[in-house]
Amino acid sequence: xxxxxxxxxxxxxxxxxxxxxxxxxxxxxxxxxxxxxxxxxxxxxxxxxxxxxxxxxxxxxxxxxxxxxxxxxxxxxxxxxxxxxxxxxxxxxxxxxxxxxxxxxxxxxxxxxxx
Amino acid sequence: xxxxxxxxxxxxxxxxxxxxxxxxxxxxxxxxxxxxxxxxxxxxxxxxxxxxxxxxxxxxxxxxxxxxxxxxxxxxxxxxxxxxxxxxxxxxxxxxxxxxxxxxxxxxxxxxxxxxxxxxxxxxxxxxxxxxxxxxxxxxxxxxxxxxxxxxxxxxxxxxxxxxxxxxxxxxxxxxxxxxxxxxxxxxxxxxxxxxxxxxxxxxxxxxxxxxxxxxxxxxxxxxxxxxxxxxxxxxxxxxxxxxxxxxxxxxxxxxxxxxxxxxxxxxxxxxxxxxxxxxxxxxxxxxxxxxxxxxxxxxxxxxxxxxxxxxxxxxxxxxxxxxxxxxxxxxxxxxxxxxxxxxxxxxxxxxxxxxxxxxxxxxxxxxxxxxxxxxxxxxxxxxxxxxxxxxxxxxxxxxxxxxxxxxxxxxxxxxxxxxxxxxxxxxxxxxxxxxxxxxxxxxxxxxxxxxxxxxxxxxxxxxxxxxxxxxxxxxxxxxxxxxxxxxxxxxxxxxxxxxxxxxxxxx
Numbered sequence: 294x295x296x297x298x299x300x301x302x303x304x305x306x307x308x309x310x311x312x313x314x315x316x317x318x319x320x321x322x323x324x325x326x327x328x329x330x331x332x333x334x335x336x337x338x339x340x341x342x343x344x345x346x347x348x349x350x351x352x353x354x355x356x357x358x359x360x361x362x363x364x365x366x367x368x369x370x371x372x373x374x375x376x377x378x379x380x381x382x383x384x385x386x387x388x389x390x391x392x393x394x395x396x397x398x399x400x401x402x403x404x405x406x407x408x
Numbered sequence: 409x410x411x412x413x414x415x416x417x418x419x420x421x422x423x424x425x426x427x428x429x430x431x432x433x434x435x436x437x438x439x440x441x442x443x444x445x446x447x448x449x450x451x452x453x454x455x456x457x458x459x460x461x462x463x464x465x466x467x468x469x470x471x472x473x474x475x476x477x478x479x480x481x482x483x484x485x486x487x488x489x490x491x492x493x494x495x496x497x498x499x500x501x502x503x504x505x506x507x508x509x510x511x512x513x514x515x516x517x518x519x520x521x522x523x524x525x526x527x528x529x530x531x532x533x534x535x536x537x538x539x540x541x542x543x544x545x546x547x548x549x550x551x552x553x554x555x556x557x558x559x560x561x562x563x564x565x566x567x568x569x570x571x572x573x574x575x576x577x578x579x580x581x582x583x584x585x586x587x588x589x590x591x592x593x594x595x596x597x598x599x600x601x602x603x604x605x606x607x608x609x610x611x612x613x614x615x616x617x618x619x620x621x622x623x624x625x626x627x628x629x630x631x632x633x634x635x636x637x638x639x640x641x642x643x644x645x646x647x648x649x650x651x652x653x654x655x656x657x658x659x660x661x662x663x664x665x666x667x668x669x670x671x672x673x674x675x676x677x678x679x680x681x682x683x684x685x686x687x688x689x690x691x692x693x694x695x696x697x698x699x700x701x702x703x704x705x706x707x708x709x710x711x712x713x714x715x716x717x718x719x720x721x722x723x724x725x726x727x728x729x730x731x732x733x734x735x736x737x738x739x740x741x742x743x744x745x746x747x748x749x750x751x752x753x754x755x756x757x758x759x760x761x762x763x764x765x766x767x768x769x770x771x772x773x774x775x776x777x778x779x780x781x782x783x784x785x786x787x788x789x790x791x792x793x794x795x796x797x798x799x800x801x802x803x804x805x806x807x808x809x810x811x812x813x814x815x816x817x818x819x820x821x822x823x824x825x826x827x828x829x830x831x832x833x834x835x836x837x838x839x840x841x842x843x844x845x846x847x848x849x850x851x852x853x854x855x856x857x858x859x860x861x862x863x864x865x866x867x868x869x870x871x872x873x874x875x876x877x878x879x880x881x882x883x884x885x886x887x888x889x890x891x892x893x894x895x896x897x898x899x900x901x902x903x904x905x906x907x908x909x910x911x912x913x914x915x916x
Contacts (some may be wrong), residue, residue, distance in 0.1 A: 397875055403869045
């Protein structure tokens with residue numbers, strides 16, 4: 294999962310209080326390479342604020358997002374990204390499709406590490 | 409094997425030179441050559457063979473007689489006759505055509521947003537006889553740089569420093585402006601050809617804490633005061649070009665300099681105390697009462713504030729290793745903060761580390777050029793397969809050296825500052841007429857380059873799915889195998905459905 298250029302500049306701005314930090318996950322069905330230059334998903338189909346943020350591990354934060362079966366029904370999930378409140382996409386990933394048919398729910402976990 | 413050589417002066421070949429030497433030296437960013445040739449002058453045989461100003465070429469080649477490779481091209485600048493008893497001789501000496509660059513200055517010029525090689529070509533326009541065929545394009549574009557009667561040599565040297573290039577005038581009178589370390593000599597110094605080796609590692613010339621002071625700029629400032637009956641108004645900065653407009657007036661007050669004369673004359677309303685940042689209204693028999701009336705309107709004082717161009721930078725890892733090594737650069741030609749920053753970054757990049765210099769006499773090598781690179785493999789000196797710059801090549805054409813194929817001595821790697829560099833820089837400073845008139849600065853832009861780093865990455869990500877709804881069971885936690893109809897308690901319970909892993913990734 295790549296940390297985008299928008300994410301880097303957003304993180305730098307966050308030191309001044311000018312930029313929101315990540316607060317929600319976006320999901321999409323677009324197919325393509327996850328590039329650092331992307332500023333949004335290829336084909337976004339939904340988004341959700343984080344269900345939880347776990348900071349129990351030093352220098353790490355794990356965000357969890359849950360999406361219900363109704364909202365996921367019919368989605369061929371191929372991409373997701375982590376966004377700040379100002380709509381800056383901090384990171385993006387693409388993968389082979391995961392299909393949702395209305396009977397299954399989605400949970401996403403992303404762990405950021407400062408090193 | 410024999411190294412053959414001869415000297416050609418004004419088109420005439422002379423192979424009876426007793427001894428010739430050529431010194432091809434690389435400065436920080438340039439290469440230049442000097443020569444000297446000694447001849448016997450029995451019965452004045454060479455009394456009029458040479459004249460100051462004659463063009464000189466020296467040829468040298470291994471096992472080729474006459475040699476065809478020109479290793480030096482320049483001008484006779486000095487002729488010294490020596491007569492002692494039965495020994496009569498003379499020595500001619502001079503510099504290569506790099507001297508043309510030293511003898512011409514750049515007219516007052518400012519270049520903005522230009523790539524470095526175009527600036528080099530432009531300032532070479534006034535240098536006669538030297539072509540610019542081998543001025544290569546750089547990757548550096550300068551926001552702004554100015555020259556005012558700086559020798560062309562020093563101007564090109566500045567441009568070379570800023571772009572990581574080196575320059576020299578070749579034997580065909582063509583200026584080479586090339587990327588430093590871009591051309592290999594194809595020679596390796598190792599235990600098969602190094603006859604005499606001296607390795608020196610030194611922190612001379614190492615600077616990791618650098619101030620760049622440029623010129624000063626005047627910018628306008630306005631301060632307003634409510635008069636309180638007093639005569640002294642203190643400003644925030646030292647005031648240049650003061651203009652004072654009293655309350656209720658549009659006519660500027662008349663000013664003078666404090667302590668210039670004992671008694672202010674009648675045409676003076678206020679005095680300026682520059683060092684204490686004060687405007688002082690005067691009153692007295694001759695000056696009259698010029699004090700601003702208390703509480704009426706506001707007094708406006710306009711003046712120019714002098715702001716210096718200053719940049720500071722430090723390489724923290726170098727400081728931690730070697731201690732603070734400070735360098736102060738003063739150049740009033742720098743009137744743009746970006747130019748000061750570029751010079752600062754360049755200085756820290758070039759001079760924050762230890763310098764290594766190797767002096768070596770070589771066997772079996774006939775031609776090297778200062779500015780090219782050379783490979784060094786001297787394991788006993790802890791130098792294993794490393795590339796160095798050739799700083800200086802000395803050709804010493806004695807009969808013994810020529811027969812033994814040991815004409816060349818080299819100095820390689822980065823140049824260690826010595827007294828000649830210090831003297832040259834002092835002369836350059838005098839030429840630039842730099843004055844020691846620094847004022848206390850109000851803002852210094854600081855750059856610090858330190859060790860350590862921080863980064864953020866996505867350590868891991870996971871996608872899980874789960875079926876909708878919940879499981880249920882009949883019974884109770886105490887009796888998991890419950891049954892319908894039993895007199896015992898029973899209920900329908902539920903628990904969380906297990907998630908199904910789909911895909912994951914990350915950099916961990």
